[in-house]
Amino acid sequence: MLNIADTLYDWCRAARPFALATVVQVSGSAPLPPGTALAVDADGTVVGSVSGGCVEGAVYELCRQVLEDGGAPSRARFGYSDDDAFAVGLTCGGEIDVLVQRVEPADRPHLAAALEAVAQGRPAAVAQIVDGPEELLGRTLCVFGDAGACDGSLGSEQVERAVAAQAHTLLRAGRTGRIELGGDADTCPERLSVLVHANAPRPRMLIFGAVDFAVALSRAGNLLGYRVTVCDARPVFATPARLPYADEVVVDWPHRYLEHTDVDARTAVCVLTHDAKFDIPLLRLALDLPVGYVGAMGSRRTHAGRLDLLRHAGVPEGRLARLHSPIGLDLGARTPEETAISISAEIIARANRGTGLPLSHGAGPIHRPGPHPSPFSRRTAV
Template sequence: LACGGTIKVFVEPAVRPDVLAAARGPGGQVVAAVVEGPGLGRSVLIHEDGRIEGSLGAAVPEPRVREAALEALRREASITTAVETTEGTASVFLEVFARQPRLVIFGGVHIAVALVPLARALGYRTIVADGRPAFLTRERFPDADQLILGWPEAAFDEVGLDAACSVCILSHDPKFDEPALQLALRSPARYIGAIGSRKTQASRRDWLRTSGFSDEEIARVHGPIGLDLGGRQPAETALAILADMTAVRYGGAAARA
């Protein structure tokens, strides 16, 4: 390569049905194909819940492949991994088909207005929810993929929070923020951020403890939300939030809880 690196190219004469199905599907799947060693040419489809369709053969330990596949899916990175089998070492290519990331914002405030277009530019499906009609209009959010008018429970139930979701709680109103936080913490959302000062965050953590959440669970909340970039404008705060979400998504050194 011009950059001085090298690559290995895996060439197939036709697209396998499992790859085609994964590419056309909603994501959350990994195609594991043996590209060298025992089981050469075999492939399986691994779902995010651990289900496996197909077989790599008796020699290849499926639990090991499943573990590596789910880790690759979590990192959203296709990799080739070495797997020890009863007949020697096999090289297995793990082709990741991740779900489209979703940004779920509760609170149609000025920061949310700036956050939506930035998130869309990074490939997120953007969903804004609020219980206040005046904050949730197409004039304010012309680019949002979905607007949901309602309280957190109804809104999050409609969304269906999953591991591809990043949740930003921005309403500045405890009657919305508190139930939204509880619901987000009970979900597998990969990022949960809440706006508010350090004093507000400390009070919020105390309240979450009295509500039955453990310190480990509470540590999932990023608050004050976003990386400390020193910005003051809504767009700068939105940038800090997206930077924090990106660090968490890819395991960057800036990721924090």
């Protein structure tokens, strides 16, 4: 639902009831991941998507129905129909389960608070019961960036504590995911499935070297939803005027800046400096940090020499294997803009465990099932 957080927050502020349709489970090839949502208000205004267009009409009618009759939340499954080419279904061949429920903002002030946090870019998560006893289906609990902060109701304190703990874990990791609990005395007697919609701060892209390639890569990183920092020790090159797409431009020695900045498993480190006095201390540190991607620009000859220097500096082979160099995928790129696309493509493939091969050379679903939306996606209504 966080893909349409801005609009849902506006509706909550205006106390406008709405129907919320949420993708809660995906099997096979499906265009959108769990957590993606579509919503309809009493005037018939629709925002969001659950399938990229395949079943939107049918889901819209289900939303209108739940708004009119005020019924209990319900689940619907949509898949491909071989028997009837005009049947409602997914042309991609997968299946999705959608939970449709009516939301009364006056009854869920905690949801409005979470949506406000997301709209303002602050960390928050919404835990939504998507499978379990009928009386609990659709209930929500919201957790916020401060450890222990939560609000909402899931039926019992035991359930709320268990869900809040796991939701905080997912929020820290920046992942939307489904958790299963219950069936024991420690939580609740009946099993529950809870979908946690997590909104973490934007992932970081750290670009070292304020060269022409950094200008293009910072623009690509910004488009992908990264918070982009460009760092260079040379003040004449590291200026906001030269790097208008970067969120932050830092004049400092690269390894010194990296040593004192915050990183996590979603951080991409891109070394474009081409200078051993910068590269070696920087890469030695970067390869020892829990970041998601480390890449360095240079020819194969440069890379071989760089590896020798890193080994001499004491970097073990297991850490050297994390280094993507020469940086980027083989797209035949020549210009800074083409190179930025090459680097971005490798980062995306790394984050989503893609092969980097042409889709025409593979087999099976092109939409890989996964626990959460891409960390690069923006949260805007469509």
